[in-house]
Amino acid sequence: MxxxxxxxxxxxxxxxxxxxxxxxxxxxxxxxxxxxxxxxxxxxxxxxxxxxxxxxxxxxxxxxxxxxxxxxxxxxxxxxxxxxxxxxxxxxxxxxxxxxGDTAVAECAIALMWSAAKGFARMDREMRAGNWLRSNGIELTGKTIGLIGFGGIAAEAARIAAGSGMKVLAWNRTPKTHSGVEFVSLEKLLAESHVVSLHLLLNDDTKNFLSAERIAVMRPGVILINTARGAVVDEGAMIEALRSGHIGHAGLDVFVTEPLPADHVLTTLPNVTLSAHSAFRxxxxxxxxxxxxxxxxxxxxxxxx
Structure with missing residues (x-):
């Protein structure tokens, strides 16, 4: 064979x-x-x-x-x-x-979270262009991270986030328990989390899972992290929420269309940090x-x- x-x-x-x-x-x-x-x-x-x-x-x-x-x-x-x-x-x-790649992807999700909270990507872009842009960051210690979908990657992300002094909420389609993690309803997670990180497999049930209606429930100014699959988020609704500031920042490693087209609207938004589907690498x-x-x-x- x-x-x-x-x-x-x-x-x-x-x-x-x-x-x-x-x-x-x-x-x-x-x-x-x-x-x-x-x-x-x-x-x-x-x-x-x-x-x-x-x-x-x-x-x-x-x-x-x-x-x-x-x-x-x-x-x-x-x-x-x-x-x-x-x-x-x-x-x-x-x-x-x-x-x-559970640890690798979880580390990428947490890195995107920190970058989003501190504005590193935007400051880096501006400084390379000759602009001394100083932005206010967010302290994540004491804040709440919500993990949507809870498998091996989310468990690793929970470990790292808890070690950073964050409260960890999670929602999973089937009941689970995990030390240091509070499992709650999806509505509670979306409403209370300062950071929402997606860890869902893509299938017919999860396509556009983070819909416009669910985005509207999220805490204003929330940081959204996606290292799962681009299509688990309604991309158009996410873009509108980024433009309005309802989503304060998105750290994205995955996209509906890959490679991401050079003229894609996400490349024009200042409150987005982009990574080329490399979390596992x-x-x-x-x-x-x-x-x-x-x-x-x-x-x-x-x-x-």
Whole structure:
């Protein structure tokens, strides 16, 4: 049984080649991060396992990939790139990887929060342009952070925020408990939190989850952090709230359209800090990610599923 990493960038290719063991299943690393969907049948060349980082796999293309039985997606957001249920109907199982970057993403969310609170990004832009802009910051000690969705990333964010002297509220779709975290209704969280950080998977139920109506409930001047997926927020409603100041600042690592177009309105708003969907990009997270992908391949070869 053979696996092909179809769209490895140089960094992940190097990590993969470093972590492959002598007795592992054969893994071919395709060092072409810009491979197209239409090229996948040729790139896979009959391989049973496709390791995919970011390339779209439409069902009609999968049907042309002879021998393909398993897709190992590098992350949790496979639905943004393929339809797992439709692929399953064709006998192709989609495997995702959870938890590999919990600490990395949580640290990014907290870093965006601090940057938003202190205005670092705007001051940096202005100083580079020759303007001595001094802005008033916000002290976060004693403030409340609300975490929407509570998995491994949110648990790490809660740990860091609590260590910074913040009160931590959380809401989750299913009941949970966690030391030092108060689980409350969504309405209470939105109304009381000085910082709201999103940690939801994107699916049909969570698309536009943070709607105009829910944004209106948020505390005026709130800091909004999104390291989840761009589409969990109604982007238009968020932009209007940023313009009015109802959302005081947004720290965004994810967007509805990626890469973010150069002329996108978010690039023109002074109260937005932008990050290029890079929350998970640390050497530690990359090692965790590729090790987990290789473990999937090892299990598939050993057990057949």
């Amino acid at each position: 053979r696996a092909v990493f179809v769209d490895a960038n140089d960094s992940l290719a190097a990590v993969t080649e470093k972590l492959i063991r002598p007795n592992d299943p054969k893994v071919v690393v395709n060092r072409n991060a810009s491979v197209t969907s239409e090229q996948l049948p040729d790139v896979l060349d009959g391989a049973e396992i496709a390791i995919i980082d970011h390339t779209h796999l439409p069902v009609e293309i999968a049907a042309q990939c002879r021998g393909l039985k398993h897709v190992v997606f590098l992350g949790t957001g496979a639905r943004s790139y393929m339809n797992p249920e439709a692929l399953a109907e064709r006998g192709i199982a989609v495997h995702i990887i959870k938890g590999y 640390t050497p530690e997270a990359s090692d965790n990610l590729i090790n987990a992908a290789l473990d999937h391949c090892r299990r598939i070869v050993t057990t057949g599923h």
